[in-house]
Amino acid sequence: MPKKRPLHDEIDDQPVPPSKSQLKREMHALQQLGETLIAMTPNERSRFPLSDDLLRAIDETARIHSHEGRRRHMQYVGKLMRKEDLDAIQAQFDAIENEREQRDHAFHRLEKWRDRLVDEGDAAVDLFLKDYPEADRQTLRQLVRNAQREREQSKPPTSARKLFKHLRDAAAL
Structure with missing residues (x-):
């Protein structure tokens, strides 16, 4: 079992600096965080409070194709x-x-x-319209009927997908 390091030096009660292994783990964690930022789109990345140097380094990463060069660059990002x-x-x-x-x-x-609309039909349509009054009743009922028909005939759920898109638009998502 590994020995635990004391938090303070027993002789002069000074804090003990972190071990070299601990520092390496922290640096690898920062590199992983950098990798996550690099994988994001520029629009997503703009939400983060990042310095100009880091943003330039992140943009520069796309131009590096060599494995070793990318590894070194990720250390720089870290x-x-x-x-x-x-x-x-x-x-x-x-x-x-x-x-x-x-x-x-x-x-x-x-x-x-x-699923409830397709299973229950018009009764569920009325309940849905109470929650989302801006939804179009006629379109909703037509999509529900088409989805029910497709399910009965074991066809691909094209209308069920259209119904979901209509529900998503009605809920403004």
Whole structure:
């Protein structure tokens, strides 16, 4: 079992600096964060509080095709990441993840509505229109009937997809 390092030096009660291994783990974590930022579109990246140097380095990454060159460049990105406000960047990642979860939850809710509409028919249409009065009743009923017919005939769910798109538009997602 590995020995745990004390947080303070026992002789003069000074804080013990982190080990070399711990520093390496932290640098690899920063490089991974940089990789995540590089994988994003420029529009998504613009939501983050990043310095101009880091943005230039991230844009430069696309031009590097050599494996070793990319590895060295990622180390440079990790070095630049040390100067960034990591709490603000993490807060933005959390906000994006929260938005994604809310959108997924809303989509699941609409999928349940679609299934309910196809199963129950006009009764469910009335309930849906109470929740979303801006939806077009005639189009909704027509899509529900077509989806029911496709299900009975074991055809591909083309109308069910159109119904979901209509529900998504009505819910403004």
